[in-house]
Each structure stands twice: as C-alpha cells, then as structure tokens.
Amino acid sequence: MRNLKRRNFLKATALAVSTTFAVPVFAQDAPVIASVVFQGDQFMQFLQQGVRETAEAAGAEVLETNIDGDQAREIEAIDTYIARGVDAIVIAPLSADNSAAALKRARDAGIVVVALNGGLSDASIPNATFSTANRDLGASTGEAAAEFVAANLDGSANVAILAFSSLLPEQSGDRTGGFKDAVAEGNDVTIVTEQDAWQPEDAVTVATDILTANPEVNVIYAANEGGTVGAMQAVRNAGKAGEVVVFGIDGSEQLARGLLAGDNILQATTAQAPIQMGSMGAQAALSAIEGGAVPSETTVPALLLSRNNPDAVTEFVESIQ
Numbered sequence: 665m666r667n668l669k670r671r672n673f674l675k676a677t678a679l680a681v682s683t684t685f686a687v688p689v690f691a692q693d694a695p696v697i698a699s700v701v702f703q704g705d706q707f708m709q710f711l712q713q714g715v716r717e718t719a720e721a722a723g724a725e726v727l728e729t730n731i732d733g734d735q736a737r738e739i740e741a742i743d744t745y746i747a748r749g750v751d752a753i754v755i756a757p758l759s760a761d762n763s764a765a766a767l768k769r770a771r772d773a774g775i776v777v778v779a780l781n782g783g784l785s786d787a788s789i790p791n792a793t794f795s796t797a798n799r800d801l802g803a804s805t806g807e808a809a810a811e812f813v814a815a816n817l818d819g820s821a822n823v824a825i826l827a828f829s830s831l832l833p834e835q836s837g838d839r840t841g842g843f844k845d846a847v848a849e850g851n852d853v854t855i856v857t858e859q860d861a862w863q864p865e866d867a868v869t870v871a872t873d874i875l876t877a878n879p880e881v882n883v884i885y886a887a888n889e890g891g892t893v894g895a896m897q898a899v900r901n902a903g904k905a906g907e908v909v910v911f912g913i914d915g916s917e918q919l920a921r922g923l924l925a926g927d928n929i930l931q932a933t934t935a936q937a938p939i940q941m942g943s944m945g946a947q948a949a950l951s952a953i954e955g956g957a958v959p960s961e962t963t964v965p966a967l968l969l970s971r972n973n974p975d976a977v978t979e980f981v982e983s984i985q
Contacts, residue, residue, distance in 0.1 A: 764784050911933065
C-alpha cells in the first residue's frame with residue numbers, strides 16, 4: 665500500500681508536466697552522471713534520490729556530492745567532474761550567478777548540464793532546467809495564511825519572517841515576496857522583522873529572540889524546511905502554542921508530523937516534489953547524452969499541505985516513506 669500511494673503521488677505530480685523526451689537504457693558503455701546538491705536536508709536528499717534511482721535504472725553510474733553551502737567546493741567539484749570526463753552533471757546550483765562560470769566550462773567540455781531547483785541566470789548554459797517557481801511557493805503558503813488571518817485573527821497579523829537571502833538571494837526573495845503579497849490580500853498585515861535563519865538550530869535561536877523582542881508577533885513565516893522546523897520548536901519552547909502560528913515552505917516527514925500534531929502551531933506548508941524533479945532531471949540528462957531533444961525549462965508543480973486537510977498530509981507522509 666505504501667509503494668502504491670507513493671507511485672500515485674508521483675503520478676499525480678507528473679500528470680501536470682509534459683515530458684517530450686525518451687529515456688534510453690544502456691546495456692553497455694554506461695554513462696556517468698554527477699549529482700550535486702548544496703545542502704543535506706531532506707529535500708536535497710530526495711532530489712538526489714530521484715536522480716539516482718532513475719539513472720541507475722537506465723544503467724548509468726551516479727556520483728553524488730553535497731557541497732554544504734560552499735561556493736568554492738561547488739566550483740572544485742564541477743572542475744573535478746570535468747577532469748574526470750563525466751557525461752552529465754545534474755545540479756541544484758548554489759547561485760544562479762556564481763555557479764554559472766564553472767558549469768559553462770562543463771558545457772563547453774561537452775558535458776550535459778541539467779539544473780534543478782532554480783536554474784541559472786544565463787539560461788543558455790544548462791541543457792535543461794527543472795524547478796518550481798519560488799514566488800508561487802511563497803504565494804501558495806501566503807494564500808493559506810491569508811485565510812487563517814481572516815478567519816482566526818480578525819484580519820490583522822504581526823508577521824516575522826525567517827528567510828535565507830544571504831545563502832540564495834534570488835530564491836529567498838521570491839519566496840518571501842510571494843508570501844507577503846498573498847498574505848496581505850484583504851488583511852491588515854505588518855511585517856515586524858525579516859531575518860535569515862535556514863538551518864533548524866539557527867532558526868530556533870533567531871525565532872526565540874524575535875518572540876522575546878517582539879511579543880506582538882503572532883505569525884511566523886519560514887521560507888524553507890529548516891527555518892520552518894526551527895520556528896515550530898521556538899514557539900513550543902516559548903510556551904506560545906495557541907498564541908503564535910507558523911507557516912512554511914517545503915515538504916518533509918517532520919513538517920507533515922507538525923501539521924498533524926495537536927499543538928496547532930504549524931498551519932500550512934507548500935511542498936515541492938523533489939523525487940519527481942530529480943527523476944525528470946536524470947531523464948533529461950540521459951536523453952541529452954544520446955543526442956535527444958529535451959525541453960529547456962520545465963516547471964514542476966507544488967503541493968499545499970494544510971492542517972485543514974489531514975488526509976492529504978497523511979498521504980504525503982506515506983508517499984515519501
């Protein structure tokens with residue numbers, strides 16, 4: 665039943681995406697695909713899982729690297745893969761701008777480049793890009809927050825935001841901007857503070873300090889998984905369950921459990937489909953290696969998970985196990 669639900673979830677996600685490329689199966693002379701991510705959270709793990717499972721099923725060898733948010737390590741990894749002569753690099757770039765030069769060297773060396781989770785400012789560098797529009801992610805959660813504020817807070821909210829602008833300014837700005845616009849629709853919303861905190865331990869500290877310094881805050885929005893996890897814990901630690909609610913971005917088992925918890929802290933989060941995204945990236949890489957045509961840019965749809973729909977949350981948890 666678990667595998668069936670997972671397949672159904674991925675199938676439902678895939679229905680919204682039109683893939684026009686065939687995936688070859690390699691019986692010999694297996695290609696080598698390098699899979700590169702910039703941090704080790706569950707989203708990135710699922711992204712690499714999608715790449716790995718699809719590529720290995722086609723007979724390819726997969727090399728995996730996590731550069732832990734270090735631009736120099738990303739450049740070094742790409743140059744190492746160029747020297748090794750891999751056939752493709754499937755990467756979640758750390759920066760739309762700063763990751764470009766090394767990936768252009770890879771492309772110039774005849775290596776297929778597929779970008780996941782955002783892409784590059786120079787769209788001519790990757791053979792294909794697969795992403796979920798970050799502004800849409802923020803807007804999705806913002807719309808859920810707007811409904812909550814209108815229904816439960818008399819249309820007025822004091823909001824604190826946990827972002828990641830010093831890590832990925834373009835993505836963070838789109839996610840926070842989409843949220844701000846959506847949550848303010850029809851409501852009186854004050855953004856009390858916006859600070860960076862994208863790792864859980866940092867987010868606990870930052871959110872705790874915000875709640876201490878700004879007792880009027882009654883909504884926290886976190887723009888990624890780590891920030892959302894940390895915000896939930898900070899509200900629990902402060903004994904403010906029932907006074908402060910959290911809205912977030914990303915989908916993981918921990919966040920889903922937060923939505924199902926009886927403390928009523930986490931209200932909604934918008935999940936991406938990282939396994940599907942990674943799988944599609946691998947498919948594109950395998951096809952391009954064989955000279956097949958691949959779409960230059962593909963938007964992978966997202967999924968709103970809400971406390972108001974526990975059945976959908978439960979199905980999501982089962983889909984990722």
